[in-house]
Amino acid sequence: MIHFIAVTVEARTAPKREAILEATIQVLRERGLSGLKVEEVAKEAEVGKGTVYLYFQDKQDLLKALIEHRTLSFYRKVEEVVERQGSFAQRLGEFLRLRVSWVEEWRGLWAAVAREAQPENTQGWLRGLHQHLQDLLERLVESGQQRGEVRPELDVELTAATIAALACNPQLEFPREAYLNHLSEVLLKGVAL
Amino acid sequence: MIHFIAVTVEARTAPKREAILEATIQVLRERGLSGLKVEEVAKEAEVGKGTVYLYFQDKQDLLKALIEHRTLSFYRKVEEVVERQGSFAQRLGEFLRLRVSWVEEWRGLWAAVAREAQPENTQGWLRGLHQHLQDLLERLVESGQQRGEVRPELDVELTAATIAALACNPQLEFPREAYLNHLSEVLLKGVAL
Numbered sequence: 492m493i494h495f496i497a498v499t500v501e502a503r504t505a506p507k508r509e510a511i512l513e514a515t516i517q518v519l520r521e522r523g524l525s526g527l528k529v530e531e532v533a534k535e536a537e538v539g540k541g542t543v544y545l546y547f548q549d550k551q552d553l554l555k556a557l558i559e560h561r562t563l564s565f566y567r568k569v570e571e572v573v574e575r576q577g578s579f580a581q582r583l584g585e586f587l588r589l590r591v592s593w594v595e596e597w598r599g600l601w602a603a604v605a606r607e608a609q610p611e612n613t614q615g616w617l618r619g620l621h622q623h624l625q626d627l628l629e630r631l632v633e634s635g636q637q638r639g640e641v642r643p644e645l646d647v648e649l650t651a652a653t654i655a656a657l658a659c660n661p662q663l664e665f666p667r668e669a670y671l672n673h674l675s676e677v678l679l680k681g682v683a684l
Numbered sequence: 685m686i687h688f689i690a691v692t693v694e695a696r697t698a699p700k701r702e703a704i705l706e707a708t709i710q711v712l713r714e715r716g717l718s719g720l721k722v723e724e725v726a727k728e729a730e731v732g733k734g735t736v737y738l739y740f741q742d743k744q745d746l747l748k749a750l751i752e753h754r755t756l757s758f759y760r761k762v763e764e765v766v767e768r769q770g771s772f773a774q775r776l777g778e779f780l781r782l783r784v785s786w787v788e789e790w791r792g793l794w795a796a797v798a799r800e801a802q803p804e805n806t807q808g809w810l811r812g813l814h815q816h817l818q819d820l821l822e823r824l825v826e827s828g829q830q831r832g833e834v835r836p837e838l839d840v841e842l843t844a845a846t847i848a849a850l851a852c853n854p855q856l857e858f859p860r861e862a863y864l865n866h867l868s869e870v871l872l873k874g875v876a877l
Contacts, residue, residue: 523799524717580876600799602792606716618856625856632875641875649866650875652858656867657850663811663818665845673842674849681874682825682834682843683773 508546508556511536515557516596524603529553554608558601559620565593566623573627579635583654584675586631590657591671621655628654654678701739701749704729708750709789717796722746747801751794752813758786759816766820772828776847777868779824783850784864814848821847847871 514536518527529550533540547553572585597604602617609616628651635641641650657674707729711720722743726733740746765778790797795810802809821844828834834843850867 523803524796525800526803599792599795603717603796606793607718610716610719621856635875640877642873642877645870645875646862646866649858649863650870652856652863653850653867653870657846663814663845665842669839670842670845673839674846677838677843677846677871677874679874679876680835681870681872682828682838683872684833684835 505546507536507538507542509560511538511543511546511553512557512560515553516561519600519604520598524600524607551608551610554604558605558608561596562620563623565589566627569624569627573631573634579631579638579640580675580679582631583635583678584671586628586654587657587671587674587678591667591674624655625651628652698739700729700731700735702753704731704736704739704746705750705753708746709754712793712797713791717793717800720747744801744803747797751798751801754789755813756816758782759820762817762820766824766827772824772831772833773868773872775824776828776871777864779821779847780850780864780867780871784860784867817848818844821845 511532514532515527517535518531522531527550529543530540532553533543536543543553547556568589569586572582572589575582575585605617606613625648629647632641632645632647632650632654636643636645636647657678704725707725708720710728711724715724720743722736723733725746726736729736736746740749761782762779765775765782768775768778798810799806818841822840825834825838825840825843825847829836829838829840850871
């Protein structure tokens with residue numbers, strides 16, 4: 492038992508674990524949720540099926556690890572942007588760039604994968620994860636207000652939620668830079684005359 | 685063969701077909717995509733399993749019909765709002781209300797269901813559907829510019845795409861009316877001081 496725990500702890504930091512998670516999202520993108528089999532993940536990661544089970548108990552455990560790994564790594568990037576020196580407008584632009592890449596990476600599969608990963612209390616688990624993003628965006632809005640760049644009368648919590656909500660896959664293709672500039676422009680200045 | 689086609693055409697307008705589609709989204713919400721079985725749908729719709737197969741060839745056909753039925757019905761409601769007399773601000777507010785309800789109804793499952801429904805060319809099919817929404821929102825933006833309510837220098841296509849992008853599930857719960865008012869406020873006036 493002690494041996495098993497030791498292997499698991501070591502496994503958490505192993506590069507093979509990352510490779511398996513990377514392979515999982517690749518298989519998900521190509522075959523969708525119903526096409527995700529541990530065999531396929533092992534093949535894509537170029538490891539044996541048994542190696543996958545060394546790191547993850549089952550498919551559900553793998554999906555849960557995938558969501559947490561990817562989501563927390565996205566939040567770390569967002570935190571870095573929020574904590575950076577610079578104007579609110581610059582940091583908002585950087586956040587939107589990260590957000591659009593994140594949405595594209597998952598192509599709408601995130602919530603469905605999350606549900607398979609944690610079927611008992613999906614909403615509660617996701618809310619816990621999402622609260623990190625909300626907190627980071629509240630810090631961004633507050634810092635914008637302190638710098639005199641964001642309207643002081645705006646509610647911090649709801650403004651952070653609005654920025655978080657601007658995140659869906661546009662589905663249609665637009666020139667990337669023009670689209671990102673436009674998102675920033677509209678969020679900063681609005682559309683009204 | 686002629687008889688079969690006649691049944692299918694009649695089936696398309698039958699209330700039982702609607703009840704089965706309604707039951708499908710119910711089962712999806714409760715059990716997720718992997719828990720969706722035709723037996724469960726039949727039970728929820730209070731029909732026999734054979735009845736489901738009278739209307740839909742298989743699970744994939746059922747999911748495709750579900751996406752098209754729900755999405756086109758959402759677009760019809762959006763069209764009604766866009767075509768309505770009234771200020772741009774009012775119609776934008778109504779659109780956001782429809783959009784947030786739509787997102788809540790699917791809870792992030794839409795894209796995953798679409799992928800199961802049409803695995804060969806998901807992106808192409810979704811783009812075709814989404815183009816309707818884009819067209820409707822372009823009409824809304826244009827009418828706002830004609831009424832002198834929307835900044836004339838804004839690109840119509842990208843502004844419509846930005847409004848469409850403001851659509852993700854906030855995950856966290858906010859008071860509904862305050863949240864909707866805030867989305868409208870930020871889209872209309874922006875956050876910048």
